[in-house]
Amino acid sequence: MKVNADLLEKYHNDLCTLQERAAVEDWLMNTEVDELEFHSGKDKSLVKNEIWADLVAMSPQEISKVKPIKPASYYMWKGAVAATLFIAVLGSIFYYLANNDDKTVEFLAFHNKSALKVNHISSKEYSLAVGPETSAEINAHSGVIDLTGSILISPKKDIELKFDGADSKINLKKGQTYIILNSKSGNHGLIIVNERNLISLPPVIQRKLIQEFDI
Amino acid sequence: MLPMPLPLISMKTNIIKCLSFFFILLFISWFFACKHTPSVDQPKKYSMHLLDMEGKEYIVTTDDLDKGLIKPENVTEALPDTISRNMIVKDGHYYSLQRKSDIFTKYTLKDNQLFAVAHLQLQDYNEENFLWVGKDTLLLSGLNNLSNTAKYYLVNTKEMKVLAKGSLDVQKPQGKFISMSIGFVQKRQDTLFVGYTVHPPIQGGNYTSSDTTYISQLTYPEMKSIGLQKDIRSTYPAGINTVQHNEFTNEQGDFYFMSCPGIAMGNRTDLPTAIFRIKANSSVTDPNYFFNLSSSVISNHAYGLWYVGGGKAIIRSERKDLYKGLSDHYSTPHFEFYLLDIINQKVIKKLDLPLDKGTRKECVLVNGDSVYIAVNSATDGNFIWKYNLKNGKLTKGLQLGGVSAFIVRLDRLLN
Numbered sequence: 001m002k003v004n005a006d007l008l009e010k011y012h013n014d015l016c017t018l019q020e021r022a023a024v025e026d027w028l029m030n031t032e033v034d035e036l037e038f039h040s041g042k043d044k045s046l047v048k049n050e051i052w053a054d055l056v057a058m059s060p061q062e063i064s065k066v067k068p069i070k071p072a073s074y075y076m077w078k079g080a081v082a083a084t085l086f087i088a089v090l091g092s093i094f095y096y097l098a099n100n101d102d103k104t105v106e107f108l109a110f111h112n113k114s115a116l117k118v119n120h121i122s123s124k125e126y127s128l129a130v131g132p133e134t135s136a137e138i139n140a141h142s143g144v145i146d147l148t149g150s151i152l153i154s155p156k157k158d159i160e161l162k163f164d165g166a167d168s169k170i171n172l173k174k175g176q177t178y179i180i181l182n183s184k185s186g187n188h189g190l191i192i193v194n195e196r197n198l199i200s201l202p203p204v205i206q207r208k209l210i211q212e213f214d215i
Numbered sequence: 216m217l218p219m220p221l222p223l224i225s226m227k228t229n230i231i232k233c234l235s236f237f238f239i240l241l242f243i244s245w246f247f248a249c250k251h252t253p254s255v256d257q258p259k260k261y262s263m264h265l266l267d268m269e270g271k272e273y274i275v276t277t278d279d280l281d282k283g284l285i286k287p288e289n290v291t292e293a294l295p296d297t298i299s300r301n302m303i304v305k306d307g308h309y310y311s312l313q314r315k316s317d318i319f320t321k322y323t324l325k326d327n328q329l330f331a332v333a334h335l336q337l338q339d340y341n342e343e344n345f346l347w348v349g350k351d352t353l354l355l356s357g358l359n360n361l362s363n364t365a366k367y368y369l370v371n372t373k374e375m376k377v378l379a380k381g382s383l384d385v386q387k388p389q390g391k392f393i394s395m396s397i398g399f400v401q402k403r404q405d406t407l408f409v410g411y412t413v414h415p416p417i418q419g420g421n422y423t424s425s426d427t428t429y430i431s432q433l434t435y436p437e438m439k440s441i442g443l444q445k446d447i448r449s450t451y452p453a454g455i456n457t458v459q460h461n462e463f464t465n466e467q468g469d470f471y472f473m474s475c476p477g478i479a480m481g482n483r484t485d486l487p488t489a490i491f492r493i494k495a496n497s498s499v500t501d502p503n504y505f506f507n508l509s510s511s512v513i514s515n516h517a518y519g520l521w522y523v524g525g526g527k528a529i530i531r532s533e534r535k536d537l538y539k540g541l542s543d544h545y546s547t548p549h550f551e552f553y554l555l556d557i558i559n560q561k562v563i564k565k566l567d568l569p570l571d572k573g574t575r576k577e578c579v580l581v582n583g584d585s586v587y588i589a590v591n592s593a594t595d596g597n598f599i600w601k602y603n604l605k606n607g608k609l610t611k612g613l614q615l616g617g618v619s620a621f622i623v624r625l626d627r628l629l630n
Contacts (some may be wrong), residue, residue: 171342173269183420187543188478196270199301200545202479203396203455204414204422207341207362210314 003027008090028090048082055081105159107145111135118213126155126172131212139164147182152195152213156179165190179209256324258307261580262453263589263599264624265615266573267293272300274309274329276628277613280580280587280599288515291327298322298329301457303345303353304626308332310353310372312342319355319368321375322382335377343397344456348371354400356409362394367438384440385431388413392425396481398452399462399472401493406441407433408493410452410472412481419420424481428452428474428491432498436472444499449489451481454518459575463522468495468527471557473508477516477533478541479574488516488532490557505562508532511561513553521579523586523604526558529579531571548572548593552579554602566602567609569595573621580625587612589622597622 003024010016011024105125111121112130119130130136134149146164156175162168165182170192172178177195183186191201195215198206209215259276265287266272272294273287292443303310308321309329317337322329343357351373357366365383370376392413399410409431412424428450428498432442453461453472462472470493476483487509508517508530519531530553537549548570555561569592571578578589586602597615599622602608615622 004300026381029555177270180609181420187422188420188422189539191542194270196272197266197545199458202422202482202541204394204417204424207358207394208417208422210341211360215315 040051048079051082052078052083055085090205102205107136107138107143107161109136111139112149125159126153127212128153131209147180147190148184150179150181150209150212152177152179154215163190163192179213183207244324255330256327258324258629259531260588260627261630262304262624262626263307263615263622264302264626265619266300266621266623267618268620271618272298272623273619274324275615276324276327276382279613281601281610281612284614284616287615287619294329298624301342302624302626303457304624304628305347305372307629308372311363312340312355313335314341319370321372331544334379335368335370335375337368337377337380340368342457344400346402347399348402352378354402356400358395358397361571362396364387365395365397365411367400369436370504379436381438383407383409383431383438384433385409385411386443391415391606396424396451396455398454398475399456401464402435403461403470403495403629404470405435406498407435407438408470409433410496412452414538420628422482422490424450424476424483426450426483426486428500430493430500442498446491446500448491448505449486451475452491454480454575459519459577461520463520463528465522465526465557466524469493470495471492471520471522471528473517473520473530475516475518477518479518479533479544484516490528490560504560506555506557508562511535511562513551516523518575519577519579522557523579523581525604526556527563527604528555528590529553529566530555531576531578531588534570539571545574546572546590552588568600573623576622577624577626578622580627582627587625589615589625591619591621599625604630 007020007024011021016024046186108121110121110130112132112134115132117132121128121130129152131150134151137146139146144162144164153172155172155174157174159172161172162169179195179198181191193201198209226550228495229274240517260278261280262274262276263273264274273291274294275287275290277285288623290372293482297313298311307323310319315490317340319337320331321333323332324330339359341357342355346354348354351371353372355368355370358364359366363389365385367381367383368377370378371378375562393416395411395413397409397411401408411429412535414424414429426447427575428446430444430446431440434441452474454475464470470600471490473490474488475481476486477488478484487601489508490506492504493499494501509515513531513532515535517530520528522528531550532553534551538544538547550571552566552568554566556563568588568590571590571592573591584604588600588602588606591597597619598611599613601610601612
């Protein structure tokens with residue numbers, strides 16, 4: 001499907017069909033695409049002129065008073081400015097759409113049955129080291145994570161997770177590493193601690209984590 | 216031979232050359248002037264180790280704990296990840312073991328930042344305790360990576376040289392016990408007392424300790440065993456003194472240590488937090504001395520024991536009615552400070568301080584008749600409080616503001 005200004009407008013007004021939406025998103029994601037098709041060459045210059053008129057209106061009056069001799073390159077720059085602006089606007093819309101999702105993430109269910117080895121999982125949103133004899137199940141309804149064992153999680157963006165045993169959602173910050181421990185039968189319950197603060201844990205637990213995760 | 220007179224054009228080029236040379240010189244000198252070479256700071260009397268809410272750490276120093284306000288972000292930068300709060304502070308220097316690399320580093324302060332002056336590569340070593348056995352002689356005691364062998368390094372800190380190293384001849388964990396914790400190392404002439412306990416493996420999230428405090432007597436400096444005492448009155452003797460002190464020697468040379476069976480250390484909550492004594496003329500714990508804090512008016516577990524002189528000590532005890540578990544043990548303000556009569560095994564009084572937070576902290580410092588206590592209160596802010604031992608008055612002193620969330624160390628940097 002050819003992406004044109006009409007389709008883009010529909011997209012931003014959220015009126016696209018699934019197929020159209022996919023086409024626009026493909027076009028947005030793809031770097032090697034044809035130039036955006038305007039309805040006609042006339043439209044293109046019209047849009048350019050409108051943008052330029054807006055620009056002039058916004059800029060201080062003194063500038064418009066000065067009427068320099070316009071060299072040939074002026075027209076080239078005019079087009080470039082308009083194109084840059086257009087791309088910038090499109091880019092910000094895309095950025096806005098891409099970043100508008102909240103901090104909730106898809107958390108994977110896992111089960112590491114090994115008594116010694118650590119499993120590593122990497123997703124778009126976080127990287128995870130799963131400790132020995134550790135499992136996590138996710139309640140499909142509530143999204144609450146039922147963890148048994150120990151994990152080391154490094155979010156790639158700020159995320160929120162809800163664990164069974166915690167009163168509220170846990171905020172995990174991008175670039176930090178957190179140790180999360182839980183045990184149903186054990187005597188410590190759910191513990192969430194920044195790796196930097198490992199030292200505040202009981203020494204016996206510290207040593208086990210250091211050995212397991214090689215941290 | 217004299218040079219020939221230069222033609223005009225060549226003179227012009229020469230002037231340009233000279234000028235550009237001059238400018239390059241100017242630029243270079245400006246560049247070097249900007250490349251600030253910091254000089255070693257004149258050390259201040261006191262050092263504080265701070266933690267912010269993101270787990271970043273800062274070191275700030277001062278000569279005056281009685282008043283003022285320090286915002287760490289205004290005076291220094293956060294410490295690199297390689298430096299942690301389990302430090303040894305003495306005579307203007309900081310000593311810290313990098314957990315991952317086993318590199319033991321000596322630091323000084325330059326422009327309010329830690330600056331490494333010397334390194335020592337240690338091997339398969341995790342630090343538990345330290346003891347100054349001389350002005351520049353430091354005895355480090357710890358465990359191997361499997362936590363089942365007690366090791367030591369004797370270090371000359373002036374030259375940063377290892378004088379001796381090896382294993383401490385103490386009983387290895389046996390039977391169902393697979394790891395150990397060294398609680399204290401104390402030296403008397405040519406004898407070393409090593410207090411420790413052992414642990415079973417953590418299974419299904421259960422961590423715990425043996426019900427016994429072991430005290431080995433070793434010859435010094437050979438580190439060979441000449442005796443072993445088992446005391447079952449409580450367990451986990453004295454904790455980890457690079458993080459928090461739980462032991463002291465008084466004016467008479469009697470050695471006191473506190474057991475730490477609470478959830479933050481040994482997790483044998485059925486046993487009491489209690490103070491033990493090894494008298495100066497004895498080589499075993501005094502059977503007639505057992506200051507049971509858990510059965511006293513405090514009726515809680517405690518971590519942190521500091522001698523303040525004149526037969527008195529301060530302990531930092533938890534409030535089990537205020538925290539939920541290990542998960543909020545460090546973030547909930549629930550710690551209280553009590554003044555104890557050590558000789559007569561009596562609780563003198565609870566100090567009228569706001570509830571403090573942070574599981575284990577080195578937060579009490581004695582200076583003559585003044586005891587400085589670092590308290591992180593959720594309501595009153597972060598302050599160094601001053602307790603006057605003469606008149607029993609408590610006053611608010613230096614405030615730690617800005618990003619400060621926990622004052623995890625309060626040390627004397629200079630005597």
